[in-house]
Amino acid sequence: MKNIYTLIVFFFLSHTLHAQDNNNIKLVIHGGAGTITRKNMTAEQEKAYRAVLDNALQKGYLVLKNGGTSVNAVQTAIMVLEDSPLFNAGKGAVFTHEGKNELDASIMDGKNLMAGAVAGVTTVKNPITAAIAVMEKSPHVMLTGAGADRFAKEQGLQIVDPSYFYTEARYKALLNAKKSESIELDHSDKAKKENLKKGNKTGHRESKSLIFSEGKKFGTVGCVALDKYGNLAAGTSTGGMTNKRYGRVGDAPIIGAGTYANNETCAVSATGHGEFFIRAAVAHDISALMEYKGLNLQDAANEVVMKKLIAMGGEGGVIALDKKGNISMPFNSEGMYRGYIRHDGQSVTMIYKDELKK
Numbered sequence: 001m002k003n004i005y006t007l008i009v010f011f012f013l014s015h016t017l018h019a020q021d022n023n024n025i026k027l028v029i030h031g032g033a034g035t036i037t038r039k040n041m042t043a044e045q046e047k048a049y050r051a052v053l054d055n056a057l058q059k060g061y062l063v064l065k066n067g068g069t070s071v072n073a074v075q076t077a078i079m080v081l082e083d084s085p086l087f088n089a090g091k092g093a094v095f096t097h098e099g100k101n102e103l104d105a106s107i108m109d110g111k112n113l114m115a116g117a118v119a120g121v122t123t124v125k126n127p128i129t130a131a132i133a134v135m136e137k138s139p140h141v142m143l144t145g146a147g148a149d150r151f152a153k154e155q156g157l158q159i160v161d162p163s164y165f166y167t168e169a170r171y172k173a174l175l176n177a178k179k180s181e182s183i184e185l186d187h188s189d190k191a192k193k194e195n196l197k198k199g200n201k202t203g204h205r206e207s208k209s210l211i212f213s214e215g216k217k218f219g220t221v222g223c224v225a226l227d228k229y230g231n232l233a234a235g236t237s238t239g240g241m242t243n244k245r246y247g248r249v250g251d252a253p254i255i256g257a258g259t260y261a262n263n264e265t266c267a268v269s270a271t272g273h274g275e276f277f278i279r280a281a282v283a284h285d286i287s288a289l290m291e292y293k294g295l296n297l298q299d300a301a302n303e304v305v306m307k308k309l310i311a312m313g314g315e316g317g318v319i320a321l322d323k324k325g326n327i328s329m330p331f332n333s334e335g336m337y338r339g340y341i342r343h344d345g346q347s348v349t350m351i352y353k354d355e356l357k358k
Contacts, residue, residue, distance in 0.1 A: 025064040026226045026325045028340040029056050029077055031087045032219015033271045033317040036335025036351055049086055049337060053349040056080035057341040070225040070233035071109050078128040078235050081221035085167050089221040090126055093165050093239025095174035101165035103239050104253040105131040110232030110261035117142040117253040123149045125158040128237050177243035219337055220252055222269025224321040232323060234259050234267035250274025256284035263323055265290040266297055272316010280308055286320060301328040
C-alpha cells in the first residue's frame with residue numbers, strides 16, 4: 001500500500017513539474033520589417049501572410065510542448081517560413097545581379113553560446129538546417145559558398161537544384177531592379193539615395209547613387225525560443241538583397257549582428273538594412289546592455305533599435321526574448337511581420353505598426 005501511495009505522489013509531482021516547465025515555454029517569429037502598410041496590402045495577401053506566420057508558430061510551439069529544445073523549435077518554425085514563397089528566405093529568396101539565389105542563415109544556442117552559420121549557399125533547401133549542422137557537426141562557426149553547399153550535402157541535408165528557388169515574382173523584381181540600377185532591401189518603397197563622396201574614410205572613389213527601393217512583400221525570417229529547460233535560442237534566414245553583387249553578405253548569418261542568444265540575457269533575431277545592423281552589432285548590443293548596464297529586455301531593445309539605429313540611418317527591427325519569457329519586438333519601419341505564441345498555445349500575429357502586443 002505504501003508503495004502504491006509513493007507511486008501516486010511521484011506521478012502527481014512529475015506531472016505538476018512538467019506543467020510548470022511548459023508554462024515557461026515561449027516562441028516568437030518575424031518575417032521582415034519595412035514599408036508594410038494596410039493601403040498596400042490586399043485582404044487576400046494579409047490572410048496569406050498571417051496563415052503562414054501562424055503555421056510557423058504552431059509547429060514551433062508543438063516542438064516545445066513535446067519537450068523539444070529551443071534550437072529544434074527555432075529550426076522547425078524557420079523551415080515553415082523558408083518553405084513559403086511569401087518570404088525572402090528559402091523558396092522565396094530573391095535574385096542576385098547574376099540571376100542566382102544565394103541564401104544565408106544562422107543559429108545560436110544560448111545554453112552554451114555555440115553557433116553556426118552559412119552564407120551564399122545555392123543548393124540547400126532549408127539553409128537553417130545547414131547552419132545547425134555547422135554548429136553541431138563542425139569545428140567552425142561560418143561556412144560560405146560552394147564549401148558550405150558541399151558540407152551540407154556531406155551531412156545528408158536535403159539538396160535541391162538551384163531552379164527550386166525560382167519564382168516568377170522574384171525574377172521580375174530582379175529585372176525591375178536592373179532597369180533602375182537599384183538594390184532592393186526588405187520592405188522599403190521609398191526611393192533613398194545614398195551618395196558616396198570622394199575622399200571618404202574608406203578611400204573609395206565616388207560611386208553611382210544606390211536607390212534602395214522595394215515595397216514588395218519580401219522579408220528575412222527569424223525565430224527566438226525559450227524551452228522548458230530554460231534554454232534560449234535564436235535563428236535567422238534570408239535571401240539577401242535583390243540585385244546584390246560581389247558576394248554581398250548581410251547581417252543575417254553574422255553572429256552578434258543579426259542573431260544572438262545567451263541564457264543569461266536574451267535571444268535576438270534581426271531584420272532590416274543589414275549593413276547598419278552589422279556596424280551596430282545590434283543583436284549582441286541588446287544582450288550587452290542587459291548584462292553590463294542591467295537594462296531590462298524592452299529598454300535594451302528600444303535603446304538599440306529606436307535610438308542607435310535611427311541615429312545611424314538604419315531601418316528595421318528585432319524580435320527578442322529573455323530568460324523569463326518576456327518579449328520585445330521593436331521596429332523603426334512602418335511595419336514588421338511578427339508573431340508569438342504563449343505557453344497555452346494561443347498565437348498572435350501582427351503586421352502593422354498600430355498592432356500592439358497583447
